[in-house]
Amino acid sequence: MRGLWTTARVKAAEDRVMARVPAGSLMRRAAFGVATVALEVLAGRRRVGLLVGAGNNGGDALWAGYYLRRRGVSVAAVLLDPPRAHAEGLAAFRRAGGRVVERLVDVDLVIDGIVGLSGRGPLRPAAAEHVAHLDAPVLAVDSPSGVDPDTGAVDGPAVRAAVTVTFGCLKPVHALADCGDVRLVDLGLGAELAGPDLLELEVSDVGAAWPVPGPTDDKYTQGVTGIAAGSATYPGAAVLATGAAVLATSGMVRYAGAAAEHVRSRWPEAICTGSITDAGRVQAWVVGPGLGTGLGAEGVLRAVLEAGVPVCADADAITMLANNPDLWDARDPDTPLVLTPHDREYERLAGKVGDDRVAAARRVAEKFDAVVLLKGHATVVAGPDGRVLVNRARTSWAATAGSGDVLSGLIGALLAAGVDPLLAAGCAARVHVLAAELAADGAPIPASSLLASVPDAIRAVRPLSSP
Numbered sequence: 001m002r003g004l005w006t007t008a009r010v011k012a013a014e015d016r017v018m019a020r021v022p023a024g025s026l027m028r029r030a031a032f033g034v035a036t037v038a039l040e041v042l043a044g045r046r047r048v049g050l051l052v053g054a055g056n057n058g059g060d061a062l063w064a065g066y067y068l069r070r071r072g073v074s075v076a077a078v079l080l081d082p083p084r085a086h087a088e089g090l091a092a093f094r095r096a097g098g099r100v101v102e103r104l105v106d107v108d109l110v111i112d113g114i115v116g117l118s119g120r121g122p123l124r125p126a127a128a129e130h131v132a133h134l135d136a137p138v139l140a141v142d143s144p145s146g147v148d149p150d151t152g153a154v155d156g157p158a159v160r161a162a163v164t165v166t167f168g169c170l171k172p173v174h175a176l177a178d179c180g181d182v183r184l185v186d187l188g189l190g191a192e193l194a195g196p197d198l199l200e201l202e203v204s205d206v207g208a209a210w211p212v213p214g215p216t217d218d219k220y221t222q223g224v225t226g227i228a229a230g231s232a233t234y235p236g237a238a239v240l241a242t243g244a245a246v247l248a249t250s251g252m253v254r255y256a257g258a259a260a261e262h263v264r265s266r267w268p269e270a271i272c273t274g275s276i277t278d279a280g281r282v283q284a285w286v287v288g289p290g291l292g293t294g295l296g297a298e299g300v301l302r303a304v305l306e307a308g309v310p311v312c313a314d315a316d317a318i319t320m321l322a323n324n325p326d327l328w329d330a331r332d333p334d335t336p337l338v339l340t341p342h343d344r345e346y347e348r349l350a351g352k353v354g355d356d357r358v359a360a361a362r363r364v365a366e367k368f369d370a371v372v373l374l375k376g377h378a379t380v381v382a383g384p385d386g387r388v389l390v391n392r393a394r395t396s397w398a399a400t401a402g403s404g405d406v407l408s409g410l411i412g413a414l415l416a417a418g419v420d421p422l423l424a425a426g427c428a429a430r431v432h433v434l435a436a437e438l439a440a441d442g443a444p445i446p447a448s449s450l451l452a453s454v455p456d457a458i459r460a461v462r463p464l465s466s467p
């Protein structure tokens with residue numbers, strides 16, 4: 001797992017390190033890292049432009065310009081606030097033959113030192129104007145300017161970075177927003193940083209957590225997933241959610257609901273019944289996709305919440321919980337609940353998501369004592385214990401009708417297999433994103449194709465040496 005630390009925590013750690021190292025040494029180390037990556041990106045080309053803001057981020061850029069000049073690179077700098085440009089960095093830059101210009105023209109690479117950890121709100125007009133006219137690849141210093149370093153939110157023009165060079169540790173922006181290729185320069189912060197604020201699963205974490213059958217397993221021991229989804233109007237949601245559970249693990253899947261015939265004909269291996277009372281025992285339930293919100297659906301949700309097994313509540317189940325708070329009383333407080341809202345469902349539960357999606361997911365996780373998976377290009381999974389996992393998609397092909405139904409089936413199967421609910425949601429989100437990518441391969445896909453790629457996505461995360 002990769003840890004990410006909020007800017008307040010990073011600044012506090014940097015202050016403690018700075019108190020015991022010579023003045024300016026951290027900045028020069030950071031800038032040397034920037035210059036090293038810049039030379040790599042330049043690959044022999046020799047013209048660099050700097051956009052220099054008034055803070056230490058601009059100082060990093062100026063010192064990087066100094067190191068690049070010493071390697072014979074031609075470097076021009078635009079100072080966005082000349083009287084406040086980092087004095088030592090600017091002096092070193094000029095000494096090394098760096099030029100100060102009004103506008104960047106004919107450069108092979110732009111180094112964005114407009115603003116870093118202290119950047120807040122939309123870019124100021126002068127910075128926005130330069131960013132709007134960028135026509136070369138950009139290396140962002142610490143974080144792309146115009147993107148909030150703690151939330152990844154973008155309000156107005158922002159730098160689109162091909163590569164971001166960051167220092168000390170990763171920050172939330174590096175998992176929540178597009179920063180291009182992210183490179184980390186060590187500043188020796190390690191001992192000063194306690195546990196991270198956010199976590200990002202790596203492929204190996206997902207592969208290690210994904211349940212696989214052992215020699216003593218049979219169809220029951222791996223966990224039976226129950227799917228309470230679909231309706232006469234929306235049978236497809238039942239087919240997709242059940243299919244995802246069938247493909248996610250080799251345990252058994254039971255389907256209960258009005259789409260039993262549709263599900264049976266598509267997934268003959270699922271045990272299908274028309275009603276939840278006849279469903280038999282399961283180790284986790286998925287409830288909600290395509291279920292409707294009428295009295296019958298409320299009864300199903302109540303039965304699932306009372307069942308005493310982990311529940312993944314999605315789509316209409318979330319809407320019902322938002323509209324009828326009495327339904328919460330049916331919940332067994334000792335069994336885990338995973339809620340998987342998109343923004344509109346979130347709003348029904350707890351008001352607008354806002355710019356800080358991590359804080360939004362945390363609020364609802366705490367309020368309902370549940371794991372909350374907030375859907376989107378960057379999926380945020382927050383646990384009631386304060387842990388947060390972030391998973392950003394590299395493409396947006398998953399933004400298609402029915403793809404959420406697939407996700408809920410994956411989560412349900414992992415819950416039934418006994419995976420920790422936060423990890424279950426995080427691993428499912430990761431495999432879901434990968435399945436979308438593999439299925440799309442550059443062209444739009446329906447959710448049924450995403451579903452068909454689930455086995456390939458699982459193969460891709462599992463260790464190479466495993467059977």
Ligand SMILES: NC(=O)C1=CN([C@@H]2O[C@H](COP(=O)(O)OP(=O)(O)OC[C@H]3O[C@@H](n4cnc5c(N)ncnc54)[C@H](OP(=O)(O)O)[C@@H]3O)[C@@H](O)[C@H]2O)[C@@H](O)CC1
Pocket residue numbers: 011014015018026027028030053054055056057058060114115116117118119120121122123124127141142143146167
């Ligand atoms: N600490 C360390 O040990 C190390 C720190 N390091 C580096 O320092 C960076 C943090 O530096 P920092 O704290 O000086 O702030 P920084 O990000 O340059 O921004 C402040 C300036 O931006 C301005 N500004 C704000 N919002 C804006 C907007 N929307 N649009 C435009 N401008 C905006 C703001 O203006 P003001 O509000 O003052 O008018 C002020 O002038 C960090 O990211 C890393 O690169 C490395 O050298 C390693 C060692």
Ligand SMILES: Nc1ncnc2c1ncn2[C@@H]1O[C@H](COP(=O)(O)OP(=O)(O)O)[C@@H](O)[C@H]1O
Pocket residue numbers: 315342374375376377378379393395396397398399400401402403404405406407432
């Ligand atoms: N822009 C996007 N990029 C990547 N994934 C996205 C994007 N928008 C939505 N998704 C993902 O697609 C799925 C959509 O789920 P949902 O809105 O519930 O759809 P449905 O109800 O039609 O099944 C979620 O997994 C979500 O994270």
Ligand SMILES: [K+]
Pocket residue numbers: 057112113114115116140141142143144145
């Ligand atoms: K920057």
